[in-house]
Amino acid sequence: MSAKREKILESKARKSQEELMGAVTLENITSDPRSQTVPTPSLRRLPLYLRLLRDYQAQGRTVVSCTQLASDLRFDPTQVRKDLALTKVGGRPKVGYPIAELIAAIEDFLGWRRTIEAVLVGVGSLGTALLGYNFSLYGLSIVGAFDSAPDKVGQVVHGREIMPIGYLTNFIRQRGIPMGILTVPASAAQSVAEMMVAGGVKAIWNFTSAALQLPDHVLVERADFSASLAVLTRALAHGARSLAPTIPKKEVT
Amino acid sequence: MSAKREKILESKARKSQEELMGAVTLENITSDPRSQTVPTPSLRRLPLYLRLLRDYQAQGRTVVSCTQLASDLRFDPTQVRKDLALTKVGGRPKVGYPIAELIAAIEDFLGWRRTIEAVLVGVGSLGTALLGYNFSLYGLSIVGAFDSAPDKVGQVVHGREIMPIGYLTNFIRQRGIPMGILTVPASAAQSVAEMMVAGGVKAIWNFTSAALQLPDHVLVERADFSASLAVLTRALAHGARSLAPTIPKKEVT
DNA sequence: GATAAATCGCGAATAATTTCTCTATTGGAG
DNA sequence: CTCCAATAGAGAAATTATTCGCGATTTATC
Structure with missing residues (x-):
């Protein structure tokens, strides 16, 4: 009897996560309500x-x-x-x-034939690398770079002058930038992401390991290495023997 | 009549790809023959x-x-x-x-509690960034960096002296390195990957956009950005409207 | 032209993954 | 001590993704 209520409660919890506040990570979501659902x-x-x-x-x-x-x-x-x-x-x-x-x-x-503008925040080693990357084939253009470190601000990295993070929100808003690239340390990720959202970005490319808590209408795509690395290290550590050619599933004794 | 043979042919083609030469990319394979199959x-x-x-x-x-x-x-x-x-x-x-x-x-x-040693080839901007990354929490240690550019060889990047690519295969073999990290330009990816395999790596972490053709026992994990970016740009370009809040999958009546 | 080989495309079957349902524990409140 | 709310866990169901089977189509060859 009370049992019934329990399930309902947990079901509700799921529903409300999804509907009220869940940032759509697309890692998570496999079908989506777009014109045609694309796997x-x-x-x-x-x-x-x-x-x-x-x-x-x-x-x-x-x-x-x-x-x-x-x-x-x-x-x-x-x-x-x-x-x-x-x-x-x-x-x-x-x-x-x-x-x-x-x-x-x-x-x-x-969508790689029209250019989407993006800002990048966090000009560390990874941020620098991305600034050096030519994304034109991918329909992406990084039009602004930001960092919180005063000694980095003003430096020119791959042709872009680093701006102070205080300018971020206004920069995004004024230029209508739809996308933010997060390459800050994980500890700063949430607050920087919120600034991006305050400026009005529609999507965030998250290279940090932090799980962002953002409103529903912001699309967050995780790009940190750990998922990919997990597949590799798991195989190397536990499955190395089975990486040898054609050893059947169970070793028969 | 001939129809029957046709299908058989295509089926055979699939089978032989898988069995004779397919590099296991794990992007591709969802079940694997390891101790317990992990989704x-x-x-x-x-x-x-x-x-x-x-x-x-x-x-x-x-x-x-x-x-x-x-x-x-x-x-x-x-x-x-x-x-x-x-x-x-x-x-x-x-x-x-x-x-x-x-x-x-x-x-x-x-497998993140024991350290796996890896070599990195291609000390461009991304390679440099990875060399600067601390992977100790991920059970990974980059113990050698290689590049083909003569002016880079000998430089010290994030504490590691860059070695000429000619040393790669022997370095891997002598130290029994199980993993190679590929951060070279796509055009060089295949040949460098082959050198890694010649040295005896069991797995390759492929940050290039190239599709590697390697023997079956080598595990290749793709880590290039394009897959992740595709999800983002597709949504921004075609689905922006549906990023609006709270459209339930099925409207309950 | 007729025939054979290769390949597309669709719908069905299979496999994998996620979500749901239900039951059993557990700790705290009365 | 009993009841209640929260939670884990296991199995069933639903969903999603992949693979298979077949017929149709096209080009090349005889």
């Missing part, structure tokens, strides 16, 4: 295809089969077909997909 | 819990409920429970999980 795993694979297609194009090829793509990426050909179907570009049997069209369609699909 | 998504979430648990511990707390963790991370409480169950650390009803124990168990599970 997140597919979305994350698209840049791989794009990269490969550019290679093929550089080699002078004009068409490619999904079999070829799959073999180069070690994916299942069907999966490649499904992913590419998202772009609405059709392939021709016995020939494949038109490379130039596919490239354009994927870029379009990902 | 990759869970594995990737564990560092998040770990990070949060350390925060709680720093605040002097000794136990935490999965409800609390879930609320901080905007996850489903059940999911947190399932993930934590991987560690075999049990929680007490009405109390929660013992923080110190959980931290130790997760670190153990991820």
Whole structure:
């Protein structure tokens, strides 16, 4: 009897998290209410295809089969077909997909053909590296760099003068910047993120290990290394033996 | 009639890819033949819990409920429970999980309590940033840095002298280094990766956008930004409107 | 032209992951 | 000491993602 209430309570808790305050991390969410729901795993694979297609194009090829793509990426050909179907570009049997069209369609699909402006906060080693990165192929342009350290402010890093963090919110607001890149120490992440949100960013690319608590309408994408590293170290530490070729699941004795 | 043969052919193609040459990217593979199969998504979430648990511990707390963790991370409480169950650390009803124990168990599970040695190749801006990063909490130690540019060789970056790339394979072999970190330009990625494999690395942490073609026993984990960025830019470019608050998945009537 | 080989595309089946439901503990309040 | 609220845990159900099976289409070859 009281049992029933319990579940309801926990269910409620879940619901309200989701609906009232949950920052949409998309790590978490796999379906989304966008025009057509795009499987997140597919979305994350698209840049791989794009990269490969550019290679093929550089080699002078004009068409490619999904079999070829799959073999180069070690994916299942069907999966490649499904992913590419998202772009609405059709392939021709016995020939494949038109490379130039596919490239354009994927870029379009990902929003990489129009430039999104972003600010970066935290010009440490990683922030510096990102400032040096050319994101133009990814439709991204870092138009402002900020740091809280007085001795960094005023320095020019990769062509951008570092501004004091006090200017951040106004800078974002005045220029309507939709995206913030967080490369500060984890301890500062939450407060800097809040400044970004106060300025009106719609999305935050979070390179810190901190879990941000932000309003629902702000999209947060985690990009810190730990998730990726976890997969590697777990395998090396516990599964090293099974990385050897073709050892069956259970060692039979 | 001939139809039947066709499918068989494509099936065969898939099979042989997988069995004969596929580098295990773990992006791709979701179940794996290790001792117990660990869901990759869970594995990737564990560092998040770990990070949060350390925060709680720093605040002097000794136990935490999965409800609390879930609320901080905007996850489903059940999911947190399932993930934590991987560690075999049990929680007490009405109390929660013992923080110190959980931290130790997760670190153990991820292999972060023993140090894995790695070499890094490509001391550009990203490579430099990684060299400056302290990975000791992640059970990783970068013990050698390499670059092909003669003017970089001999320089000391974050306490490590850059070695010429010609030394790479022997360095790895002599010291039994199990892991290579790839931060070279994409065009050099394949050949450097092959040198790493020749030296005997078991795993490669690939920060380039290149799709590596390596033997089956080498674990390759992609860490380039494009996947993460794709999720963000797609949402900003196409889904901005749906980032508006509180649109429930299904409206209940 | 007819035939064969390669490949796309769709719908179904399978597998993996997440979420839900229910039960059993536990600690605290009356 | 009994009841209540919070929570873990285990199994079922739902959802999501991947893989398979088949028919249709296209190009090249004979």
